[in-house]
Amino acid sequence: MSIPPVDPTPQPGTPHPPSRRGDPVPSSTTTHNHTFAPLPVPPLPEVPSGAWRHDVANRDLAGWVARIALLTRPDEVVWCDGSEEEWARMTARMVDDGTLVRLDPTLRPSSFLARSDPDDVARVEDRTFVCSSREEDAGPTNNWRDPLEMHAELDGLFAGCMRGRTLYVVPYSMGPIGGPISQLGVQITDSPYAVVSLSIMTRAGDEALALIGPDTPWVAGVHSVGFPLRNADGTRRDDVAWPCNPVKFVTHFPDENSIWSFGSGYGGNALLSKKCFALRIASTMARDQGWLAEHMLLIKLTGPSGEARHVAAAFPSACGKTNLAMLEPTLPRWRVETIGDDIAWLRPGPDGRLYAINPEAGFFGVAPGTSEATNPVAMATIREHTIFTNVALTDDGDVWWEGKTSVAPAHLVDWRGNDWTPSSTTPAAHPNARFTVPVEQCPTLSDDWFASDGVPLDAIVFGGRRATNVPLVSEAFSWQHGVFVGSTISSEKTAAQEGTVGELRRDPFGMLPFVGYNMGDYWQHWLDIGETLGDKAPKIFQVNWFRKGADGSFLWPGFGENSRVLAWIARRTAGNETTVRTPIGFVPEPAALGARALGLADGALEELLTVHEEPWLDECAQTEEFFGRFGAATPQALWDELSELTERLTVSARRRVVTAPPRDARVEEVDAA
Numbered sequence: 001m002s003i004p005p006v007d008p009t010p011q012p013g014t015p016h017p018p019s020r021r022g023d024p025v026p027s028s029t030t031t032h033n034h035t036f037a038p039l040p041v042p043p044l045p046e047v048p049s050g051a052w053r054h055d056v057a058n059r060d061l062a063g064w065v066a067r068i069a070l071l072t073r074p075d076e077v078v079w080c081d082g083s084e085e086e087w088a089r090m091t092a093r094m095v096d097d098g099t100l101v102r103l104d105p106t107l108r109p110s111s112f113l114a115r116s117d118p119d120d121v122a123r124v125e126d127r128t129f130v131c132s133s134r135e136e137d138a139g140p141t142n143n144w145r146d147p148l149e150m151h152a153e154l155d156g157l158f159a160g161c162m163r164g165r166t167l168y169v170v171p172y173s174m175g176p177i178g179g180p181i182s183q184l185g186v187q188i189t190d191s192p193y194a195v196v197s198l199s200i201m202t203r204a205g206d207e208a209l210a211l212i213g214p215d216t217p218w219v220a221g222v223h224s225v226g227f228p229l230r231n232a233d234g235t236r237r238d239d240v241a242w243p244c245n246p247v248k249f250v251t252h253f254p255d256e257n258s259i260w261s262f263g264s265g266y267g268g269n270a271l272l273s274k275k276c277f278a279l280r281i282a283s284t285m286a287r288d289q290g291w292l293a294e295h296m297l298l299i300k301l302t303g304p305s306g307e308a309r310h311v312a313a314a315f316p317s318a319c320g321k322t323n324l325a326m327l328e329p330t331l332p333r334w335r336v337e338t339i340g341d342d343i344a345w346l347r348p349g350p351d352g353r354l355y356a357i358n359p360e361a362g363f364f365g366v367a368p369g370t371s372e373a374t375n376p377v378a379m380a381t382i383r384e385h386t387i388f389t390n391v392a393l394t395d396d397g398d399v400w401w402e403g404k405t406s407v408a409p410a411h412l413v414d415w416r417g418n419d420w421t422p423s424s425t426t427p428a429a430h431p432n433a434r435f436t437v438p439v440e441q442c443p444t445l446s447d448d449w450f451a452s453d454g455v456p457l458d459a460i461v462f463g464g465r466r467a468t469n470v471p472l473v474s475e476a477f478s479w480q481h482g483v484f485v486g487s488t489i490s491s492e493k494t495a496a497q498e499g500t501v502g503e504l505r506r507d508p509f510g511m512l513p514f515v516g517y518n519m520g521d522y523w524q525h526w527l528d529i530g531e532t533l534g535d536k537a538p539k540i541f542q543v544n545w546f547r548k549g550a551d552g553s554f555l556w557p558g559f560g561e562n563s564r565v566l567a568w569i570a571r572r573t574a575g576n577e578t579t580v581r582t583p584i585g586f587v588p589e590p591a592a593l594g595a596r597a598l599g600l601a602d603g604a605l606e607e608l609l610t611v612h613e614e615p616w617l618d619e620c621a622q623t624e625e626f627f628g629r630f631g632a633a634t635p636q637a638l639w640d641e642l643s644e645l646t647e648r649l650t651v652s653a654r655r656r657v658v659t660a661p662p663r664d665a666r667v668e669e670v671d672a673a
């Protein structure tokens with residue numbers, strides 16, 4: 001890999017000449033023919049203890065760690081091995097330091113609570129930058145900074161930023177160790193919380209390091225909370241439970257495969273394996289290498305015949321991916337097994353089909369709203385060995401959050417560490433409170449999780465939170481039409497009234513904050529992948545659990561009932577189900593969902609599947625404006641799809657064709673199929 005311009009690689013035992021990045025540069029001791037006495041030379045800084053490792057096969061990696069240590073000046077450097085012993089040692093030390101609270105060992109074994117700084121609770125999208133050499137490569141949806149200028153600013157921030165702390169080196173694999181779709185990364189961090197979280201979220205430690213041979217590519221991540229405990233002049237300050245810095249940067253250098261993050265300890269900013277590597281950097285690698293890095297859950301779906309289907313589904317953040325990945329079907333004899341809940345890497349395999357892995361090894365799920373009623377599988381998953389962040393603490397040493405139980409405990413300590421009672425006016429848990437837990441603790445984990453080649457995909461699903469317009473489920477006419485559907489994923493900014501379309505918050509492919517290059521080029525890349533896959537491409541669907549009726553209430557019950565939609569998708573991938581053709585795609589006959597028994601409001605099912613032309617035409621006009629933002633980068637094929645959709649809607653409206661399936665469709669209900 002190429003590393004940013006840095007000082008010459010230090011040799012073992014040789015003091016390294018510092019640079020503009022680190023402490024003052026000593027003047028040269030070489031003298032010429034001068035007659036002056038040499039000036040006193042300040043002592044050369046030594047490579048911090050532990051930084052240099054002779055046994056690291058990749059010399060770039062060894063040199064990089066030494067150089068970052070020289071820049072950041074930690075007291076010591078520790079290479080993490082990913083062992084149980086390391087977990088026990090580091091969590092115990094954090095409990096002693098007050099960084100973690102140990103939860104009751106009977107109620108929540110080997111589990112801990114962290115409380116963040118109140119100003120460090122979420123991803124910082126406005127401080128997130130893509131530093132490609134050309135601004136147009138970042139595109140209009142990313143913040144861009146010139147890479148050299150950004151490095152210069154980061155050099156200033158990182159100089160000495162780990163004084164008084166330990167620098168940890170965490171090698172990790174994204175995806176099964178040694179798998180053909182997997183990639184390797186190394187994160188440097190001064191946050192022990194990040195280290196133990198990475199040990200859950202990735203396959204971290206010696207096994208990953210052993211795979212980084214002399215020429216193996218790897219992604220470099222440098223992270224600091226930006227809270228040194230000592231200044232250059234030796235003055236000290238005390239540590240705090242959640243160190244961070246008001247100045248925050250999450251920066252990506254796609255031309256170098258590197259990530260630099262400063263000032264935040266929060267998951268999405270500090271666990272560089274996740275959004276930074278597995279989505280932003282990986283999306284640029286995928287563009288260059290012919291694969292896809294996506295914000296998708298991954299499940300195995302098995303019906304009564306025993307035939308399995310693999311489905312990947314992309315939704316914007318906070319649209320229920322974790323719940324869908326752990327769904328317990330209400331449809332008899334259907335089973336959903338979990339492979340991933342947030343990120344999937346998709347790559348054409350040797351047989352020409354599209355194969356997928358979950359590159360992560362843990363779930364970083366939102367706690368509030370998770371309960372035995374909404375997601376019993378998640379509740380079982382987090383029974384032990386879990387790090388909770390910003391949830392409330394019960395008096396018996398367990399955790400609580402809004403929605404966990406219908407009645408709140410009489411007393412809690414809230415996420416800020418203050419006493420809380422049900423009469424308190426602030427939430428007990430932060431709305432973005434999280435659990436970090438190994439995937440392998442999930443009771444519905446699929447055996448396919450262990451498939452190092454990944455699973456062949458049968459269906460790709462896109463979803464958003466739409467109160468209007470978008471039917472419960474529809475199937476795209478083709479891959480190209482499916483890419484158009486993905487590019488138009490959106491949610492209403494405010495709940496729109498029936499019959500009108502609110503302003504749409506666009507989140508194409510659920511990837512708005514995560515595509516590491518120009519969104520228009522990303523759409524073209526999806527089209528190109530379709531060309532490669534040809535007739536082996538998975539079918540593409542769109543779902544919407546959130547459509548509302550005229551009275552503002554949800555038309556569809558969601559949760560386990562979503563299995564009816566998944567079952568229809570599975571049957572469509574086998575091509576053996578009749579459908580209704582609408583201007584926006586194929587929708588099911590109402591009876592095909594077997595939902596009559598659900599006792600939905602009168603006409604709700606029909607409305608869920610109806611396409612109203614007028615608001616859809618309004619939406620097309622908004623899409624035209626949206627595509628225009630990307631200028632020449634918007635692929636012609638998507639413009640074609642937009643005009644064909646507009647044409648279909650116009651013709652349908654003119655002929656006053658009722659696109660809703662007839663109410664009395666005489667199709668057998670498939671409930672118990």
Ligand code: OXD
Nearest residue numbers: 123268316317318342
């Ligand atoms: C997440 C997100 O944390 O999408 O997964 O923000």
Ligand code: MN
Nearest residue numbers: 295317318342
């Ligand atoms: Mn996510």
